[in-house]
Amino acid sequence: MREIAQAADLLDWYDRHARVLPWRTPPAERLAGVAPDPYRVWLSEIMLQQTTVAAVKDYFLAFTSRWPTVADLAGAEDADVMAAWAGLGYYARARNLLKCARVVTSEHGGVFPRDHATLLSLPGVGPYTAAAISAIAYDDPQTVLDGNVERVMARLHDEHTPLPAAKPVLTDYAAALTPDQRPGDYAQAVMDLGATICTPKRPACGLCPWRPACAAWHNGTAAELPKKSPKKRKPTRQGIAYLARRVDGAWLLERRPDQGLLGGMLGWPGSDWAETPPVEAPPIRAEWKTLPAEARHTFTHFHLILTVKTALVPMERVPDRGEFVPLEEFSPSDLPTVMRKAFDLTRGGA
Structure with missing residues (x-):
């Protein structure tokens, strides 16, 4: 029951404070029955891998203006897509983007599959991306765990195991809180909470809807979480x-x-x-x-x-x-x- 109440508190906060993003269906529209476009959800999640929202916005708008559907992208010239991607980095994503678009178009009728296991079989779609598409596009209660969610879960539970070793337990924490109702909005709400309130430095705990339940806030450890293992020196x-x-x-x-x-x-x-x-x-x-x-x-x-x-x-x-x-x-x-x-x-x- 506590988890249900926490999810409800966060969704109430999200309905009032959701970020306006070009790939997002706002919560009011979602509640009115407007379904997210799986193509836009997938494209944004691929672009956002190891990249910031600020860096992605213009690329996303340019891509969706030039290739508004997955079929349009599938028919694009490789060189054109690679050129349009230039500057976003991690260029294997762009190659897999084209491969995935072509598989979805040729084998799935231009529609991203609803089945989570089938999503995982698509080129460039790993566990996180499959969970995000399932949750955000299709309201399937999958556990979505990005860097923002990891930070929120670590602080909420005052978890001091350093990343990346902490990922399994943080996933369990996130899964326990994922509701059956509005899981797509909930997934985006946790990400927004991490991006705007539960930030890496100087978290705004006074504005957080989860502050009463946050173990790290009660223990005064929020600013030092999540712990991370020392990075290896880059050659x-x-x-x-x-x-x-x-x-x-x-x-x-x-x-x-x-x-x-x-x-x-x-x-x-x-x-x-x-x-x-x-x-x-x-x-x-x-x-x-x-x-x-x-x-x-x-x-x-x-x-x-x-x-x-x-x-x-x-x-x-x-x-x-x-x-x-x-x-x-x-x-x-x-x-x-x-x-x-x-x-x-x-x-x-x-």
């Missing part, structure tokens, strides 16, 4: 990016292999990225100049320092790899962030 890798511009303004680019980091993305030819000094691997014969500044970027598992080399090459020169993209077809915004950083250093340099 630093080095590489070279070769930015060749032809005399007619065309830039030499190559598409990276589908597998691996930045897979399928357009970028500058370069050397391997390693912790040892990079081996020269110019893609075309030219007089290469090294820019004084380096392009620096941090990925999930390592820091990268790129030496940027530039060259101006004649029309008749043929590259060993990659191809020249005419100036009118080149858009820096189509490049992943690390490649854009290298390009920004060349302004006036090549």
Whole structure:
């Protein structure tokens, strides 16, 4: 009974304070019978993986304007989708996005399956994403556990086991509170609570609808939770990016292999990225100049320092790899962030 009352308190708070998000069906509309679009739920959840709401909003609006249905996305050119994704990072998500859209369109009639197990079989859909689609799109009482929910559960129960070891027990806490009524709104309510009230630093406990039941608030430990295991030191890798511009303004680019980091993305030819000094691997014969500044970027598992080399090459020169993209077809915004950083250093340099 206590869990039912807690869920009701949170839903009452959510009905009054829900965030307005472009992929969300507001609680008033949901209560009036407006069903969420599973395509928009799925797309937003894929985009939001390891990315902030603020970073995702414009990408989501651009994607849904250009590809308003899953069938539209399934029919898109791979290069167009990868270019539209550029800057969001974690590019395997974009490749799986297309694979999933095509499976849903070809094998499920363009409708995301309601069955939780079938959702889990889709490309790029893991336990969290499947639970989110089931709960938010179809009101199936699945347990949705993202970083916000983990933090809320750890504080609510004053759980001091460090993450990631705490995930199973935090999942159990979240499952015990998930109601049979309005589970989709409830899932979004817990996420909103973590994002706006039960924040990582300086939580606004005075505004929290769950404060009376919060063990960490009673014990004065909210600010130190959730505990996290020490992070491993990230290694630093080095590489070279070769930015060749032809005399007619065309830039030499190559598409990276589908597998691996930045897979399928357009970028500058370069050397391997390693912790040892990079081996020269110019893609075309030219007089290469090294820019004084380096392009620096941090990925999930390592820091990268790129030496940027530039060259101006004649029309008749043929590259060993990659191809020249005419100036009118080149858009820096189509490049992943690390490649854009290298390009920004060349302004006036090549």
